[in-house]
Amino acid sequence: MKSLLNIIKGITFSAIILGAITSCMARKEYERPKNVVDEKLFRTDMLPSDSATIANVSWKEIFTDPILQGHISKALENNLDIRIALESINSAEAYLKQSKAAYQPTLSIGPNYTFQTQSINTQFGQIIGERRYVNQFDITGNITWEADIWGKLRAQEKAQLATYLGTVAAHKAVKSSLVASIASAYYQLLTFDAQKKIITETIAVREKNLETTKALKASGTLTEVAVQQSEALVFNAKSLLIDIDTQIQLLENTMSLLMGESSHTIERSTLEGQNLPIDLKLGYPSQLLA
Numbered sequence: 001m002k003s004l005l006n007i008i009k010g011i012t013f014s015a016i017i018l019g020a021i022t023s024c025m026a027r028k029e030y031e032r033p034k035n036v037v038d039e040k041l042f043r044t045d046m047l048p049s050d051s052a053t054i055a056n057v058s059w060k061e062i063f064t065d066p067i068l069q070g071h072i073s074k075a076l077e078n079n080l081d082i083r084i085a086l087e088s089i090n091s092a093e094a095y096l097k098q099s100k101a102a103y104q105p106t107l108s109i110g111p112n113y114t115f116q117t118q119s120i121n122t123q124f125g126q127i128i129g130e131r132r133y134v135n136q137f138d139i140t141g142n143i144t145w146e147a148d149i150w151g152k153l154r155a156q157e158k159a160q161l162a163t164y165l166g167t168v169a170a171h172k173a174v175k176s177s178l179v180a181s182i183a184s185a186y187y188q189l190l191t192f193d194a195q196k197k198i199i200t201e202t203i204a205v206r207e208k209n210l211e212t213t214k215a216l217k218a219s220g221t222l223t224e225v226a227v228q229q230s231e232a233l234v235f236n237a238k239s240l241l242i243d244i245d246t247q248i249q250l251l252e253n254t255m256s257l258l259m260g261e262s263s264h265t266i267e268r269s270t271l272e273g274q275n276l277p278i279d280l281k282l283g284y285p286s287q288l289l290a
Helices: 002-025 066-078 080-101 123-128 152-218 224-258 285-289
Strands: 106-117 133-144
Touching: 066 080, 066 152, 080 152, 152 224
Parallel strands: none
Antiparallel strands: 106 133
């Protein structure tokens, strides 16, 4: 009677332990809550509803300069960061396929070869009186299949899918950053070109003023101080021109590096010829995030 009670207690205790393990391993599927974002918490001006946002506008519609578009397209093809991001996408896609293949049975087959020889110095070798050689060939196969009872494989697939989507988003972020860098450097070049034009005209005007000042000094109207002041203005303008040329070369080197090319002069238009869209809707934060 006591042994029967001990058996029942043991079965009950095992059932409790199994139930505890099951409750620990089983988990509830996560469901993303709906309607979490409240725009009133983030925006106070409450823009009018507009489905067209800058997040959905192509960079070709924003940067309409054909020369700039050519530079951006070349950078998207040759930039090393873009290529690294594309290879990361391919790697993540391969891992995603691998996680999906985990649902399928695994079959492994391999040949084996064994070579044995018996020494004549052993007892068995002395009995037979000669060395014998044994060649053994065999092929073994093994098939396994894992039942996804606790959702391990599904969790792995979701994790790999999230990683894949993350690499895709990172690729888009790299492209957006590259497009912004090329466009920013291009418009800075146009700005420096406009400044260089103004400085060049200023130098010409100040050199004529210097000639006039020297002529007035020769006639006794002005002193040497006025001449030196005019020369200082000319030298100041020329120093600004040197600084502008340096900035232009640095930007051209930057753009060449972003486009994956050796340093060269960047083709560009003029600042006056730019036609940028003025009416751009920023949209709502949730749309920009999406």
